[in-house]
Amino acid sequence: MSKKKKKERIKASVVITAHVNADFDCLAAMIAASKLYEGAALAFPGSQEKNLRNFFIQSATYLFNFQNPRDIDPDSVETLVVVDTRQRSRLAHVEPILERADKGEVKVHVWDHHPDSSEEGEDIAYDDGAVVFWGSATAILVDRIEKRGIRLTEDEATMMALGIYEDTGSFTFASTTEHDFLAGAYLKSQGMDLNVVTDILHRDLTAEQISILNDLLESAVTHEINGVPVVVAEVAIDEFMGDFALLAHKLLEMENIRVLFALGMMRDRVHVVARSRTPDVDVSVICKSLGGGGHEFAASATVKDRTLTQVKDELFALLYSHINPQRLVRDLMTSPVISIHEDEPIDAAVEIMTRYGLKALPVLSRENDSCAGILDHATADKAKAHGLGQVTVDAYMTRDCQVINPASDLYPVMEIIVGMGQRLCPVVEDGMVVGVVTRTDLINHLIEEPARIPETLLPERRSRERSIRSLMRERLSEHRLQLLEEAGRLAESMNHQVFAVGGFVRDLLLRRDVLDMDLVVEGDGIAFARALAKKLGGRVRAHKKFRTAVIIYTPPGEGENGLPPEEQKVDVATARLEYYEYPAALPTVELSSIKMDLFRRDFTINALAVQLNPEEFGRLVDFFGAQRDIKERVIRVLHSLSFVEDPTRILRAIRFEQRFHFRIGKQTTRLIKNAIQLKLVDRLSGARLFNELKLMLREKDFLLDLLRMEEFDVLKAIYPAFSMNQRVEKLLREIEKVLNWYALLYEPTAPRQWLLVLMGLTERFPDEDARGVATRLAIPPRERREFLNLRSLCVETLDRLNTWKYADGSRSGLYFILETLPLEGILFIMARTRDEELRKHISLHLTKLSHEALEITGEDLIAMGLQPGPDFGKILREVLAAKLDGQAPTLLAELGYAERLVREMRRGGGSGKKRVQ
Numbered sequence: 001m002s003k004k005k006k007k008e009r010i011k012a013s014v015v016i017t018a019h020v021n022a023d024f025d026c027l028a029a030m031i032a033a034s035k036l037y038e039g040a041a042l043a044f045p046g047s048q049e050k051n052l053r054n055f056f057i058q059s060a061t062y063l064f065n066f067q068n069p070r071d072i073d074p075d076s077v078e079t080l081v082v083v084d085t086r087q088r089s090r091l092a093h094v095e096p097i098l099e100r101a102d103k104g105e106v107k108v109h110v111w112d113h114h115p116d117s118s119e120e121g122e123d124i125a126y127d128d129g130a131v132v133f134w135g136s137a138t139a140i141l142v143d144r145i146e147k148r149g150i151r152l153t154e155d156e157a158t159m160m161a162l163g164i165y166e167d168t169g170s171f172t173f174a175s176t177t178e179h180d181f182l183a184g185a186y187l188k189s190q191g192m193d194l195n196v197v198t199d200i201l202h203r204d205l206t207a208e209q210i211s212i213l214n215d216l217l218e219s220a221v222t223h224e225i226n227g228v229p230v231v232v233a234e235v236a237i238d239e240f241m242g243d244f245a246l247l248a249h250k251l252l253e254m255e256n257i258r259v260l261f262a263l264g265m266m267r268d269r270v271h272v273v274a275r276s277r278t279p280d281v282d283v284s285v286i287c288k289s290l291g292g293g294g295h296e297f298a299a300s301a302t303v304k305d306r307t308l309t310q311v312k313d314e315l316f317a318l319l320y321s322h323i324n325p326q327r328l329v330r331d332l333m334t335s336p337v338i339s340i341h342e343d344e345p346i347d348a349a350v351e352i353m354t355r356y357g358l359k360a361l362p363v364l365s366r367e368n369d370s371c372a373g374i375l376d377h378a379t380a381d382k383a384k385a386h387g388l389g390q391v392t393v394d395a396y397m398t399r400d401c402q403v404i405n406p407a408s409d410l411y412p413v414m415e416i417i418v419g420m421g422q423r424l425c426p427v428v429e430d431g432m433v434v435g436v437v438t439r440t441d442l443i444n445h446l447i448e449e450p451a452r453i454p455e456t457l458l459p460e461r462r463s464r465e466r467s468i469r470s471l472m473r474e475r476l477s478e479h480r481l482q483l484l485e486e487a488g489r490l491a492e493s494m495n496h497q498v499f500a501v502g503g504f505v506r507d508l509l510l511r512r513d514v515l516d517m518d519l520v521v522e523g524d525g526i527a528f529a530r531a532l533a534k535k536l537g538g539r540v541r542a543h544k545k546f547r548t549a550v551i552i553y554t555p556p557g558e559g560e561n562g563l564p565p566e567e568q569k570v571d572v573a574t575a576r577l578e579y580y581e582y583p584a585a586l587p588t589v590e591l592s593s594i595k596m597d598l599f600r601r602d603f604t605i606n607a608l609a610v611q612l613n614p615e616e617f618g619r620l621v622d623f624f625g626a627q628r629d630i631k632e633r634v635i636r637v638l639h640s641l642s643f644v645e646d647p648t649r650i651l652r653a654i655r656f657e658q659r660f661h662f663r664i665g666k667q668t669t670r671l672i673k674n675a676i677q678l679k680l681v682d683r684l685s686g687a688r689l690f691n692e693l694k695l696m697l698r699e700k701d702f703l704l705d706l707l708r709m710e711e712f713d714v715l716k717a718i719y720p721a722f723s724m725n726q727r728v729e730k731l732l733r734e735i736e737k738v739l740n741w742y743a744l745l746y747e748p749t750a751p752r753q754w755l756l757v758l759m760g761l762t763e764r765f766p767d768e769d770a771r772g773v774a775t776r777l778a779i780p781p782r783e784r785r786e787f788l789n790l791r792s793l794c795v796e797t798l799d800r801l802n803t804w805k806y807a808d809g810s811r812s813g814l815y816f817i818l819e820t821l822p823l824e825g826i827l828f829i830m831a832r833t834r835d836e837e838l839r840k841h842i843s844l845h846l847t848k849l850s851h852e853a854l855e856i857t858g859e860d861l862i863a864m865g866l867q868p869g870p871d872f873g874k875i876l877r878e879v880l881a882a883k884l885d886g887q888a889p890t891l892l893a894e895l896g897y898a899e900r901l902v903r904e905m906r907r908g909g910g911s912g913k914k915r916v917q
Helices: 024-036 050-063 092-102 137-147 154-167 178-189 194-201 207-219 244-255 283-289 308-322 346-356 377-385 411-419 439-448 469-475 478-493 503-509 525-536 594-599 626-632 648-660 666-677 686-697 702-711 714-718 726-743 753-761 767-776 781-807 811-818 823-832 836-847 858-863 870-884 891-906
Strands: 014-017 041-043 079-083 107-112 128-131 221-225 228-237 259-266 269-276 293-295 298-304 360-364 371-376 424-429 432-438 497-501 518-522 539-543 548-553 568-574 576-579 588-591 609-611
Touching: 014 024, 014 092, 024 041, 024 079, 024 137, 024 154, 079 092, 092 107, 107 137, 137 154, 137 178, 154 178, 154 194, 207 228, 207 244, 221 308, 228 244, 228 308, 244 259, 244 269, 259 283, 259 308, 269 283, 269 308, 283 293, 283 298, 283 308, 308 411, 346 360, 346 377, 360 424, 360 432, 371 377, 371 424, 411 424, 411 432, 411 439, 432 439, 469 478, 469 503, 478 497, 478 525, 497 503, 497 594, 503 609, 503 626, 518 525, 518 594, 525 539, 525 548, 525 568, 648 666, 648 686, 648 702, 648 714, 666 714, 686 702, 686 753, 686 767, 702 714, 702 726, 702 753, 726 753, 726 823, 753 781, 753 823, 767 781, 781 811, 781 823, 781 836, 811 836, 811 870, 823 836, 858 870, 858 891, 870 891
Parallel strands: 014 041, 014 079, 079 107, 107 128, 228 259, 518 568
Antiparallel strands: 221 228, 259 269, 269 298, 293 298, 360 371, 424 432, 497 518, 497 609, 539 548, 548 568, 576 588
């Protein structure tokens, strides 16, 4: 059968296109441009508007030369005509052509009615066309068509009219100009059918649309923002509605609204449609800040992964900022600036902040006095308490701080100080710090002039913005969901607040399998655990010193293969605050709230909680920006002294980075390097190091973990002889392959991966260093003996295997060499040897020989007249050897072979062949 021919791309010297999510003006302008550029291919980018999409499919494809942008050969294009936009970000479907235009290989013509983009480099350069601020892009092209005396068909005139009528609101929008009226008059003279325009743009609404419009009407509220009335309406819709803009337009007409923002929550995103009939409000600027665009009087945006409340609050902040802004940053900032240079000691910073009563200081670069970061007082105090007062400021300052220009309005300052939690905002002009805006400055201003702070910028509110109840129902088993609901009801009856926390919540948001279940109680955690265990029919192990407990219970139902289910655990803790008396110490625990309990954790992605009390069930608590870090796939510590207080977090950072395929943030990377430089790992007890290292060496991507540890010099910090040199890396890669191969066998016995990897890391170590590793890591006595003995046992076994291969080569010989070697040793030899034939033999042992077992037993030997004793074992091993070598493949053969050995023994000949050693 012949292969299907690959579809050839269309050759087109002239291509006409427009922006993604096209509207009628976009479509009509493309059709109008085709009259000016005869023979051009029309690359339609697609639309979300159901009305436009249906009309386009039913009519336009049959009348005009529309093509899928992917089907056009970009190398054949000589001229690109762009209508109704100039923004490069909205032209991704023709990016290959734009790249050729950047090189001067393609001419670009633009016909647009939108204002210049505020983002540098966003507007594409063009060679010809027209950019004028009329009510519609179609009107610009119709004007050129009329001047050239080009005649239009009735269909063409009608389709162009659709664009003008839609974008001018049937000539009612304030953006309408006399040119739009004149273009409409010309199209009427060319035979446009107003009945068609009316049917499409003003058709009757469906019952569903009427219901949603009614919801918008009921939710509509007029807000007086800096003297301008603005109506905001909102609605939540289960499914996507492509005609949402039509409903917004209807609402505008029905209520005679001057400025409207209609917000529709659809699935996982909020659609914003904005209309303005006053020059006081440029809705394109507002929607641009929300990630959308448009023009001064009509614009839209789509915001993903935000709630309606979050988008609405950000909208208000933008409105207060852009509508008749009252004050700028320079009016609010404190100047001159009290600062410190990055190479000065922590002690000096503490002295300055204490003297002037400051909560934070901007840190200046020694080279040019530019802003290098921020150091807050709490971090500096902690560092000094840990004996790090002589360390320079740059070690613990926050480098990735946000700065602001003095000519900016106050909305970005609110985002930085209130939303991001930055203690102060340096004001930078011409590269120099000219002032600061502190949290106190901002609060005092808002008290004097009560402009609205977006509630989602407030940490206390932000933590309550999202419910993940539906996600919990989707990802959790029925039993686990019921357990959490029961925990919530119990906490409510005890007048407590209870939360599921940490990795449980993180894995839910990452849509990974949820294994651990950790609960935190704002109240008596041990009493709560006992009460919950009673309901579950389980038992409790309490740790009064740390105010924690573990519930052990058997879930209902059946386990695998009809067996009883395995016991499960739920960890319960009292909400607590941990503080460290000195670097690398174990924490001291004090009672606290959920916020402080989360703040003690290692990374933002683990500082999440979900409330379980019935009325708030599923409410996500995120005080520290964990959702943002999960979305951006970043590992970030909660504060600058995190690794000073607990250096084992360095290993956890690397482990989480590789497990989740995240990246360690810049600030966190710098803090890891600082902790290694200060030799803080040296202060860790061996037991804590060993526990953390075992967890890392059990990871699926353990090799990536170790390579990353090598980058940070963590391995040498643990033990100086550790090194990921080329030989070690090669051996560990082989171990990784062997482990993956063994996993595919689905054997009931799993190797202790950490032991196997540790063998690989220390393979070339002299015995002295191997003992040194065991001592440094405080490996428990039994595991220490296994590790040290296995090293020498593997060397001896490999020598025996090499001898066997050339002297014996029997299956039984292989079996009896490997039978006493632990599984980790067998896999290690398999990875270490370069002899492929020997690998195959070891593979045979693991997959087949090790599963061989005799069918005969000692009772059979007694029946043959042999008295129980040492000879029993010898004969059974001889029979097993015969079975492995194919000499006794069946039960009858085993019995015959055994009888022969028994007869020889009776004659005093011993066990005959004496093959088994």
